[in-house]
Amino acid sequence: MAxxxxxxxxxxxxxxxxxxxxDLEIAEGEFTVFVGPSGCGKSTLLRMIAGLEEISDGExxxxxxxxxxxxxxxxxxxxxxxxxxLYPHMTVAENMGFGLRLAKVxxxxxxxxxxxxxxxxxxxxxxxxxxxxxxxGQRQRVAIGRAITRQPEVFLFDEPLSNLxxxxxxxMRMELAALHRDLKATMIYVTHDQVEAMTLADRIVVLxxxxxxxxxxxxxxxxxxxxxxxxxFIGSPRMNLIEVRVDRADAAxxxxxxxxxAERAIPGLRVEAGETLTLGIRPHALRAVPDGPLRGxxxxxxxxxxxxxxxxRLPGGAQVTAALGGRTxxxxxxxxxxxxxxxxxxxxxxxxxxxxxxx
Amino acid sequence: xxxxxxxxxxxSRGLILILMALTLLPFLSMLSAALAPxxxxxxxxxxxxxxxxxxxxRAWEVANxxxxxxxxxxxxxxxxxxxxxxxxxxxxxxxxLTAGRGRWFYLVFVLGLxxxxxxxxxxxxxxxxxxxxxxxxxxxILPLIGLFMPFSVYWMRAHxxxxxxxxxxxxQLDGARRWQEFLLVQVPLARPAIMSLSILLFLWTxxxxxxxxxxxxxxxxxTMAGAxxxxxxxxxxxxxxxxAGSLIILAPTVILFLIFQRQFVAALLQVAVKG
Numbered sequence: 001m002a003x004x005x006x007x008x009x010x011x012x013x014x015x016x017x018x019x020x021x022x023d024l025e026i027a028e029g030e031f032t033v034f035v036g037p038s039g040c041g042k043s044t045l046l047r048m049i050a051g052l053e054e055i056s057d058g059e060x061x062x063x064x065x066x067x068x069x070x071x072x073x074x075x076x077x078x079x080x081x082x083x084x085x086l087y088p089h090m091t092v093a094e095n096m097g098f099g100l101r102l103a104k105v106x107x108x109x110x111x112x113x114x115x116x117x118x119x120x121x122x123x124x125x126x127x128x129x130x131x132x133x134x135x136x137g138q139r140q141r142v143a144i145g146r147a148i149t150r151q152p153e154v155f156l157f158d159e160p161l162s163n164l165x166x167x168x169x170x171x172m173r174m175e176l177a178a179l180h181r182d183l184k185a186t187m188i189y190v191t192h193d194q195v196e197a198m199t200l201a202d203r204i205v206v207l208x209x210x211x212x213x214x215x216x217x218x219x220x221x222x223x224x225x226x227x228x229x230x231x232x233f234i235g236s237p238r239m240n241l242i243e244v245r246v247d248r249a250d251a252a253x254x255x256x257x258x259x260x261x262a263e264r265a266i267p268g269l270r271v272e273a274g275e276t277l278t279l280g281i282r283p284h285a286l287r288a289v290p291d292g293p294l295r296g297x298x299x300x301x302x303x304x305x306x307x308x309x310x311x312x313r314l315p316g317g318a319q320v321t322a323a324l325g326g327r328t329x330x331x332x333x334x335x336x337x338x339x340x341x342x343x344x345x346x347x348x349x350x351x352x353x354x355x356x357x358x359x
Numbered sequence: 360x361x362x363x364x365x366x367x368x369x370x371s372r373g374l375i376l377i378l379m380a381l382t383l384l385p386f387l388s389m390l391s392a393a394l395a396p397x398x399x400x401x402x403x404x405x406x407x408x409x410x411x412x413x414x415x416x417r418a419w420e421v422a423n424x425x426x427x428x429x430x431x432x433x434x435x436x437x438x439x440x441x442x443x444x445x446x447x448x449x450x451x452x453x454x455x456l457t458a459g460r461g462r463w464f465y466l467v468f469v470l471g472l473x474x475x476x477x478x479x480x481x482x483x484x485x486x487x488x489x490x491x492x493x494x495x496x497x498x499x500i501l502p503l504i505g506l507f508m509p510f511s512v513y514w515m516r517a518h519x520x521x522x523x524x525x526x527x528x529x530x531q532l533d534g535a536r537r538w539q540e541f542l543l544v545q546v547p548l549a550r551p552a553i554m555s556l557s558i559l560l561f562l563w564t565x566x567x568x569x570x571x572x573x574x575x576x577x578x579x580x581x582t583m584a585g586a587x588x589x590x591x592x593x594x595x596x597x598x599x600x601x602x603a604g605s606l607i608i609l610a611p612t613v614i615l616f617l618i619f620q621r622q623f624v625a626a627l628l629q630v631a632v633k634g
Contacts (some may be wrong), residue, residue: 073534085525099533
């Protein structure tokens, strides 16, 4: 097992820069998730680590060794593909043992390694089948087994659960978490699904347009997003963003208001009067009250039993989502009023960067 | 149209029967002619009163079919495996290993597709003459391998392009060198494509007429189809023997077709779709 270091890693495709200088330390045994919208460069970054894409500039180190010019096969990494990429003409056992076969590991040892991986993934009964005879979930298991048998320094996962249905995805997610606990291996996992990222990661790397937006533990990102992008991307339902203007500001704090928000004092916030800010409030931080700063008309109600997700259209045109108690009496078309605590408030400056005003 | 056929099975069956009759008629007429007494002029599709089955034996003897069968086999064995091997390697290379500026190389092969055999036969004759191979089987084998390349490479490249890149990448990450990936992953997966290509090349080699007639004087070193030429020269007037000989020449391909029917149809469909 090994850690990784990325130093100012860049990737250009014919003039277009898709990875724009990524610096990253990944500790040995850490489960790191690259997350971001499609086209953010997360898969490209993973493939650069794997050795499947050339590095245009910068350095990638695996286990202390710069691997820029090392072939994929010699980097000691194993990858699980979204498409599984199993060899259709080989049995499950042959698929899993292929890497060892190439490494000229003697047959008995190979068989042992395959059996061990199959035991970990509980698929001993599948070893003689061919990929075509397996379900999607089983194929993904084989793909993971193939990675395990190789005992790589680093495991790479490229959206491995995207092709599975929702229920299976949840099962596999738990299994992957367990696998990481058992193997204690360095794993890098790419996904566009922030729930996967939140549940699996020791550390999440949020990417957008080829730039790392924020690196941190799941709760770190949830509680202290550094900019509007991360705030909007992490958390489900998405954080509500409301534009306001600073009416008054002094040493004690500021008072803001806007088309969508009645006047509200924010103690401790240091800004200039007249500035435009974006307030971020998570749907779960909102509560229905008889009188509050957010008034609007209910235009969406999703009753999930344990909670009710309500959509409010505010007078300024903004749409706000609130996750309320399961039995909150709201009706579509009727007015509603919402409130939130100051501690739950996120403030972003005109440049989209977070403004810290609490300790 | 489609719906009309689907809803009236009798019409579609009738159509198929007519097509079958049109296909089989020439063969039947050949058979009836082959069974007419040697030296006569059969008058079209007419079953002879005393079928002269002996014509087949005579044609076999006269055209020295035993030797020709052997010669054809040697030529097929010399041509098809080599052409398939080169095409598989080149197809993989062009589909997977060349990028950017390497691509023009493929255009050379595509250009070759537009070149008719007949156009190169004269230069080929002098080429073979200069190599001192005239009148040997190599004079057929070597040019055929070359002439088959454009189509074969095009064919195999099309196959390799359709193999997902993930498989290739998975093999690399599993530690495979390029040749290991080629031999252990790509070639086994290309088996259907290789099989259909082999069948097509076999057919084209077996039925090769022009090259043997031009480049090989000795009739015993030609292909079976090529022998037809010599046969015709000597026995041009003896229609029954000629027909019997033709039927004998046809027999191996028909037998092969019956054995590999499925692959044949698959191969021809692939040509229809890809070519």
